[in-house]
Amino acid sequence: xxxxxxxxxxxxxxxxxxxxxxxxxxxxxxxxxxxxxxxxxxxxxxxxxxxxxxxxxxxxxxxxxxxxxxxxxxxxxxxxxxxxxxxxxxxxxxxxxxxxxxxxxxxxxxxxxxxxxxxxxxxxxxxxxxxxxxxxxxxxxxxxxxxxxxxxxxxxxxxxxxxxxxxxxxxxxxxxxxxxxxxxxxxxxxxxxxxxxxxxxxxxxxxxxxxxxxxxxxxxxxxxxxxxxxxxxxxxxxxxxxxxxxxxxxxxxxxxxxxxxxxxxxxxxxxxxxxxxxxxxxxxxxxxxxxxxxxxxxxxxxxxxxxxxxxxxxxxxxxxxxxxxxxxxxxxxxxxxxxxxxxxxxxxxxxxxxxxxxxxxxxxxxxxxxxxxxx
Amino acid sequence: xxxxxxxxxxxxxxxxxxxxxxxxxxxxxxxxxxxxxxxxxxxxxxxxxxxxxxxxxxxxxxxxxxxxxxxxxxxxxxxxxxxxxxxxxxxxxxxxxxxxxxxxxxxxxxxxxxxxxxxxxxxxxxxxxxxxxxxxxxxxxxxxxxxxxxxxxxxxxxxxxxxxxxxxxxxxxxxxxxxxxxxxxxxxxxxxxxxxxxxxxxxxxxxx
Numbered sequence: 322x323x324x325x326x327x328x329x330x331x332x333x334x335x336x337x338x339x340x341x342x343x344x345x346x347x348x349x350x351x352x353x354x355x356x357x358x359x360x361x362x363x364x365x366x367x368x369x370x371x372x373x374x375x376x377x378x379x380x381x382x383x384x385x386x387x388x389x390x391x392x393x394x395x396x397x398x399x400x401x402x403x404x405x406x407x408x409x410x411x412x413x414x415x416x417x418x419x420x421x422x423x424x425x426x427x428x429x430x431x432x433x434x435x436x437x438x439x440x441x442x443x444x445x446x447x448x449x450x451x452x453x454x455x456x457x458x459x460x461x462x463x464x465x466x467x468x469x470x471x472x473x474x475x476x477x478x479x480x481x482x483x484x485x486x487x488x489x490x491x492x493x494x495x496x497x498x499x500x501x502x503x504x505x506x507x508x509x510x511x512x513x514x515x516x517x518x519x520x521x522x523x524x525x526x527x528x529x530x531x532x533x534x535x536x537x538x539x540x541x542x543x544x545x546x547x548x549x550x551x552x553x554x555x556x557x558x559x560x561x562x563x564x565x566x567x568x569x570x571x572x573x574x575x576x577x578x579x580x581x582x583x584x585x586x587x588x589x590x591x592x593x594x595x596x597x598x599x600x601x602x603x604x605x606x607x608x609x610x611x612x613x614x615x616x617x618x619x620x621x622x623x624x625x626x627x628x629x630x631x632x633x634x635x636x637x638x639x640x641x642x643x644x645x646x647x648x649x650x651x652x653x654x655x656x657x658x659x660x661x662x663x664x665x666x667x668x669x670x671x672x673x674x675x676x677x678x679x680x681x682x683x684x685x686x687x688x689x690x691x692x693x694x695x696x
Numbered sequence: 697x698x699x700x701x702x703x704x705x706x707x708x709x710x711x712x713x714x715x716x717x718x719x720x721x722x723x724x725x726x727x728x729x730x731x732x733x734x735x736x737x738x739x740x741x742x743x744x745x746x747x748x749x750x751x752x753x754x755x756x757x758x759x760x761x762x763x764x765x766x767x768x769x770x771x772x773x774x775x776x777x778x779x780x781x782x783x784x785x786x787x788x789x790x791x792x793x794x795x796x797x798x799x800x801x802x803x804x805x806x807x808x809x810x811x812x813x814x815x816x817x818x819x820x821x822x823x824x825x826x827x828x829x830x831x832x833x834x835x836x837x838x839x840x841x842x843x844x845x846x847x848x849x850x851x852x853x854x855x856x857x858x859x860x861x862x863x864x865x866x867x868x869x870x871x872x873x874x875x876x877x878x879x880x881x882x883x884x885x886x887x888x889x890x891x892x893x894x895x896x897x898x899x900x901x902x903x904x
Contacts, residue, residue, distance in 0.1 A: 399869075415792065426844050428792050509795050513752040517707065519822055561751040595872075641873045645843040646881050677843035677873070 322480060322546065327487035331392050332548065335491055338669055339588055340610045346660060346696070347669035348689045349491070349636060352676030353402065354426055356381030359682050364425060365418025371471055378606040379482055384682075386488075389690035394490045395590070395615065395636065395671055398479060402427055404460065404468035409497045409553075410505030411435075411452070413459040419589035422548055424677045433508040434458045437515060443526040448533040455506055477489060480545070490592045492615075493547035496538045498574040499527035504556040512556075530616050531574055535581045539548075540664035542587050549588030551615070552578045560596030560619070567578045572603055583611055590615050590636065594674050601625045610667075617641075617673035623662035634667040639688050644680035649687035656691040665696060697739075700729060700764075704736025705743070707753060709760045712736075715769040716764050726771035727778070731766050737806035744892045750878075751799070754891055758802030779810040781902045782833040784826045786814035793841040796871055799891040800837065807895040820848075820855035827861050834864060835901050837894065838884070840871040850882040866901035870894055 324332075337343045357367035360377040367374040385391060399405070402474075403414035408610060413430045415421050421428065434455055443451045456462065470548040483490050497505075503523065504512040515523060542550055557571035579589035589612045591604070596619040604614060609632050616622060618640030626635070638659065643652055656670055670692035676685060700719070703712040712733075719729050740757040743749040783804055787797045794816045804811045812833060814826050827833055836856065840849050849869055856862050869878065870888040879887050885901060888894035 422790070425790055426842060428842070430792060432796065510755055510759075510798065513755045516752065517709075517756050559750070563750050563752050566752060566881050599750075640875075642875050642877050644848065645873075646877050679844050679846075 322477075322484060324484050325487065328484050328489060330488070331487060332489045332595055334670075335393055335489060335548065336588075338667060339613060339634045341634070341667040343666055345667075346665050346692050347392045347636075348390060348692045349393040349395045349461065349669050349671035350382050350385065350488075350676075350685075350689070351492075351671050351674075352680060352685070353396045353399035354678035354689045355676045355680050355685065358424075360385075360676060363417070363423045364427075364678070365416070365423045368402050368416065368427065369418070371398075371475055372664045374398065374400055375482070376476070379486060382487060382488065383478065385685055385689060389688075391488065391689055392655075392692050393669065394483060394488045395492050396675060397490055397493070397510070400475070401464075401468045401471060404465055407460045408456065408465065409495060409502070411455050411459060411485070411502055412508075413504040420494055429505075431505065431508050433506075433511050435506045437519060439506075440515075440519065440522045440526040442528050444522075448530040451530075467616075475617075476545075489548055491548050491588070492551045492592070493545050493549065494538065495551040495553050495592065496534065496539055496578055497528040497553045498557065498571070498578055499534060500557045500570050500574060501553055501555055502530065503527070504631045511558055513562070515568075516570060518563070520566070520569060527570060527574060531577060535578055537576065539581055539585050539587075542582070543585065547587060549613075550582060550588055551592040552589050554591060554593040554597070555595070558593065558597060559599040560597035564599070565598060572600065576606060579607060579612060583608065585651075588613065592674075593617070593620060595619050602628050604629060607633065610634075615671075618643075619673075622659065626663045631667055635663055636669040636671055638673040639671070639673075641677040641680075642686070644684045645677045647684065649681075649683045652684045652687040653691040656688055657695050660692070660695055698732040698735065700732040701735035701739060704733060704757060704760055704764075705739035707740075707756050707760065709756070709763070712760060712764060713767065716767055720768070720771060726768050727844065730765070730768050730772060733761060733768070734806060735809060737761055737803075741803070741807075741892045741895065742823075743851075744890075750892070753802065755799060758799060758806065759807045762802060770842065778808070780808045781835065781898070781904060782810045782812065782830055783835045783837055783898060784814065784823060784830060784833045784837070785837040786818040786826075787816040787839040787841070788845050788852055789817055789819045791840055791845045792816045793839065793871075796891070797839040800839065800870065800888075800894045803891045803895050806896060807898070809898060819846050820852040822901050823852050824855050824861065826857045827856065827865055828859070834866065835898050836865050836867045837888075837898070838869045840869060840872045840874055840878075843873045846878055846881060849878070849884065853883050867871060868894065868897050868901060 616637040867884040
């Protein structure tokens with residue numbers, strides 16, 4: 322796809338940040354749901370009327386960009402978001418206009434759709450057979466087909482629009498390691514119990530799942546000519562699971578996914594929700610200056626920078642409550658403090674996790690503008 | 697420390713069930729066994745606060761406590777209520793998340809509170825009705841996992857005020873995106889940063 326100077330310069334800047342060669346902080350937009358309210362579109366229309374929804378998405382980003390310069394995008398437009406989330410986590414997702422009020426945010430309705438015996442099913446039949454067995458329990462397969470048709474038809478024009486508007490999408494897709502997939506299908510409480518009771522069995526199942534998940538992710542990234550992607554860390558957060566679970570069932574698979582991305586020329590963005598303080602030094606195991614940690618405000622980045630030095634770049638981490646309830650001044654103060662704590666090199670300022678659906682526009686502007694202007 | 701408390705603190709689920717059944721058969725006072733289970737849960741809570749245990753450990757201990765409670769409770773039903781306070785708990789309107797709420801339920805129950813769970817996506821009037829039906833409930837605990845539901849928390853607090861119950865009910869809130877700024881915005885009393893902290897906050901709000 323044809324690029325342009327603005328876009329190319331920003332890609333260059335992103336790569337320089339990952340290598341700690343940047344001279345100014347980077348800024349990124351990440352808020353799939355945030356534009357709807359500001360643009361006056363009901364959430365149900367925003368995610369299902371994909372042409373109108375995407376238009377709102379890009380217009381919203383441009384509105385911010387006119388006041389405060391956005392370098393990169395960390396999230397794509399969430400067209401038919403429920404299909405993306407369901408196929409990633411094998412959980413049912415309730416959406417506005419169907420199971421939820423018209424302007425509500427989509428939500429995962431996490432219920433166990435597999436039982437303990439299904440780990441054996443994975444081991445004996447492989448991941449694709451398991452997925453084919455589970456998916457119809459959580460989504461109408463016609464909707465999945467509709468999603469792929471939508472992506473085939475509108476994906477290229479969305480990519481072109483990002484390029485034409487000068488916004489590199491640095492996280493093309495979100496990948497879910499096996500731990501996250503099984504947690505979604507089994508439901509977190511039951512899955513965590515299983516981790517204590519049948520850890521070896523889960524590990525065996527994850528070993529079967531991992532190669533397929535990695536191959537699928539790399540295939541998608543190659544097709545999209547992507548820059549990089551999320552390596553998802555949600556239920557596998559250090560703050561959520563015991564060290565034994567993390568060491569055995571979480572980290573090896575996250576690292577494996579990231580290694581595969583690097584081998585294929587993509588930049589892994591470890592999307593880390595919740596608190597990762599306990600295990601933050603393990604990211605030293607990744608090749609130096611090759612990855613990004615995308616945290617949500619709960620991991621201590623000041624401490625992380627001390628421990629990791631210039632080994633891994635940071636992208637974060639203005640917390641959601643600040644963006645939705647605080648004043649612009651408070652957001653600005655947070656960003657300044659964050660930059661003071663972690664420095665300019667290897668740093669991209671963005672929202673922690675995704676910017677919330679009810680983030681104030683002036684707060685989004687304050688976040689980006691402060692990052693661009695400070696120091 | 698009793699064997700039962702230590703087994704719970706070590707998350708030895710099968711062994712603790714065997715030990716509880718053994719002690720019940722041997723005629724040990726069921727209240728004493730239950731108290732040992734609570735001691736074990738207190739140890740788990742301490743390990744969590746000290747950074748030795750994590751949420752998965754809390755969940756595991758909660759499941760163990762629930763299992764042994766169900767074994768013991770038939771033996772102590774006639775012994776009278778020995779809980780230290782009553783709490784109404786639920787996830788606010790518009791939010792269907794239940795995992796955090798259920799974990800708080802488990803930790804509060806293990807902390808010897810009686811907990812009335814009104815479920816998820818609960819309208820303000822549901823909380824108010826539960827408070828009216830349980831006039832001895834002095835704490836309302838609201839779970840909120842979505843920033844878009846801060847207003848639902850606020851509306852629930854307002855509904856408690858409108859019902860004339862605010863003077864006798866303290867309100868605690870919790871959930872991933874909840875912090876002091878949300879307490880200020882919603883006019884609740886305090887927030888708990890995790891399920892274990894909910895026990896500490898509930899005790900504090902009850903003056904225990």
